[in-house]
Amino acid sequence: MSIGNSPPADDRPSVGRAIQQARIGAGLTVDEVSTTTRVRIPIVHAIEQDDFTRCGGAVYARGHIRTLARAVHVDANALVAQYDAEHGGGVTPTPAGPLFEAERIRPEPRRPNWTAAMVAAIVAVVGFVGFTLFSDADQGKDSTVAGESASAESTVKPTPVKPADPKPDPTESAIAGVPADKVTVKITAAKGASWISAKDVNGRLLHEGVLQRGASKTFTDSKRIDLVLGDAGAVQLFVNGKEVTKVGDAGQVERLSYTKGDPEAG
Template sequence: MSIGNSPEDDRPSDDSAADGLTADASAAASHAADDRPSIGRALQQARIAAGLTVDEVSTSTRVRIPIVHAIEQDDFSRCGGDVYARGHIRTLARAVGLDPAPLLAQYAEGHGDVTPTPTPAAPLFEAERIRSEPRRPNWTAAMVAAIVAVIAFVGFTAFNGDDGDGKKGPVAEGPKTSTSKPTAPKPKPSKPADPKPDPSDSAIAGVPRDKVTVKVNAADGRSWISAKDHSGRQLFDGVLEQGKSKTFQDQKKIDLILGDAGAVQLYVNGKQVDNEFEPGQVERLSYTKGDPEVG
């Protein structure tokens, strides 16, 4: 027999073995955690792999470009707090095709699981109690003011309605309307109209006596007309349409050629010349001062 520990005493107990396995697992997990890329690095790699630019990610997520750059550099100070940082991580992860849950867990490991502290109920109750009640309108003062205004108006009306002797002043009256019918003005007797002068007389009075005046009127049809003065200068050469007239003057003589003498009327020196020209008849005529005389 040997004195000392038995072989069974040299074997490790079950508790020691379990502790060893737990320590090894923790070490392996810690080593695996150290091998993970950072949150910003993971988001950046996923964005590049998806072929997206920072501008495109900012446009699709509405996260400002400087904040996207800061998160990819693992700078969460520009997010405005942990709540906004978590929201930005979740939004950017979905935009580049990553599962946001591992990234949020990794953020919680480095920044702690910060949850908003509930506000105690007592301060809210105190604030409600301290808040002043809205002022109610002072109806009594309003009624008093209205009564005073009415009394002042009545007194002012009574003072202006009476004069110094207590008599009422005269009331202005509008213009009186007449009920009688307006009388129509009597028509004034008109004077008898002066007799109109004979056309031949007015024509004679209107022409100068020191010149020869010939008027050609195409009363019955159109006619070709040629007119020259005493020197042979052409005064007119053309067609005179029906209803039209032409007047020619010269110091000594007017020479006419009528293409259709039967269609025209002649007035020489203010007098109508009676003629018996036939339709279509061509006439050569000459007139001088004084009574109409055919040259």
């Protein structure tokens, strides 16, 4: 069903009614639509009755409308435009107060400047590797001039290697693998599809929509990444190279903010 060429506003069905009619026409139950979209059954019922108060705000209402419209094969853009026309239109700022019981906002912690330390460590490692390679080359030349005995000894003699440092802690290795002067967030829909939203420190929208199962998105910013996860239990989250072991429960909406450094330190 498509409402791209909809009848006059007085005759066309409401947003919720259009979704309900399309779902019935597609032979789908509310349970089936909820399973496919990860939108909870009570919210699906409420939207089909044109009750958007359970969505948690206009931004989430638009996201649910788009997700449900695609699931029942109806024009999502037209329905969102109709919703905006009927409810004032435009994206309004999210209230400062919590929208969900489970939401948590992490303040930006003050952290030491690791950039200089990391640069010094990298320079030291590169210098050591270059010195080792140069020394090996000189030893090979000296062995050739010294004669067959010295050459054979040089061939079989192992290259002096500095004793390996203890393996770093997995957390330190993971954080060292990403730029220390940026915050890097990678989201993977490991267990199922989830609606996600990502913004940078200035509130600029980086992404908004449904992340299908198995798909990944990576976001970076110089200071902070703000996330909204429609189904926290369905995603796998890596922040600054380290996996966040507990994002949230299945079907739970989470609002999270991350800055540079270890995501667990704050």
